[in-house]
Amino acid sequence: MQVSGDTTTLEDQINQWRTYLRHRQAIHSVDVAELEDHLREQIEGLIDAGLEPDEAFLVAVKRMGNLDALSREFAREHSERLWKQLVVAPSEGESARVAVQTDAIVAIALAVVAAVLIKLPALFGLDLDHDAGLYARNVSLFVLPLLTGYFVWKRRLDMRTLGWIALAFVGAAIFANVYPFHSEGSTEVLTALHLPITLWLAVGIAYAGGRWGDSGRRMDFIRFSGELFIYYVLIALGGGVLTGFMALIFQAIGIDTKTFFSLWMLPCGAVGAVLVASWLVEAKQSVIENMAPVLTRLFTPLFAAVLVAFLGAWLWTGRGVDIERDALIAFDLLLMVVVGLLLYSMSARDRYSSPGIFDLLQVVLVISALLTDAVALWAIAARISDFGFSPNRTAALGMNIILLVNLAWSAVLYIRFLRGRGSFASLERWQTDYLPVYAAWAAIVVIVFPPAFGFV
């Protein structure tokens, strides 16, 4: 009786220990199983050495080490798990709640500042209708410094990194405003489109808290960017519904809200929403299971099917590709979508699982996108002399080549991984190492293109 009584208490104790460990979000149930096997073997060894079961349990647990420290080590090694289920590092009741509140207050205050900033030029007689170019070129400068500021505050960035980031913003402000752009010319549009891409890197560096060199942090930033985009779209949809109702009910009492909407609500809401969405992504990671990976799971097979069908039809009919002057942009967008699909399915993939059917699909998608793009590039190259190098086409061609290189090498690494010759980590590293390339290209477009093409 004595013996069986002891084993039950021991089993109870192990059960309790296991339950306690399972509450640690950084430690998954497979890891708990691994640790439990360890604990049991340790206990058996100690009982063999003559200890009572409960003594053996205590000693074994003690040797396992402090569970907080252990769970921190697991969190460091598996940061992607924290992303799925947010752990605010020391989640000790009151202080954590206060931290969450402060965070909310800071984020909303920054959103209000952004809304005020976007209206500031109006005070000097620059309005959205007449100076659209000025607003378009500078829109990222109204929002991104504040977003960066939020992360500088949150991550307690050191002064040196802060200096570099500030320098980047000052440089951006200069290049966006000193060039004598022709009104609504292509170089102005290109600047407006590429400046945010360059500055997004500055946001990333602040987001990474100065640990930009760590590829895990960069992957987190990719996750953040994807979720931010989705939250932003959701907020915009909500805003659309709100505006619709506002217009309807005010119309009923004979008040027209159109001017209020276009002058105040839209610009202020659009910039403020970036900060609110960022804060939501930071704080509420656990509420919605990451959306970007879910969408990529859904659309990777569909995109792959469309591309394969396109290539099949092209080969079958033997038709030449009739390329329009600016069709390159469409193919750029296609490659961007494919890179996005690749990135976000990678960001959510369990690094340890072996290659599966979805990985194969991913490779099919990448290769079919590469072939499709090659078909388009070939058609364009044949006629590039007719078309000439306009700023738009040069920018589109540059972007195309950058994305092509990324996808081509990704395909090589992915195939190596499928054949068991390489690790998934090397593919991840390639993608995270590639991020500065986009920013550098965008910076070239902003800085070199306007003078090179005479500001047209």
Next chain:
Amino acid sequence: MEINKDLVAASSTPIVLAILAEADSYGYAILQRVRELSGGRMEWTDGMLYPVLHRLERLGYIEARWEVAESGRRRKYYRITSQGQTQLAEERRQWLAVDATLRGIWQALSLPNPAVQLRAAAPRPLGT
């Protein structure tokens, strides 16, 4: 003997890789082997081995598989990969360089050999 935390962290990779190069193994047995090899002088906190193993797995130096042990429990075994072998050779080269440097300077300083004192002290029983 307390060994500095940084030193434990730095030496964990070559030690784990070398033990796995001897034979496939699992967490508990690896820790036993560390105790055995160090004569009980190196004490790792048991749990901390697992994040190290997972890191090495992520880097592709080792591979894991689940097996049912003779006790009937599922157990996670680790095996060194060819990439891990290469890394082990590299780690070994570096540690030998550090070791040679230290030996050189110890000799130059001609400090009394601490190993002698250690042996004089009562050896601690294994695994405490």
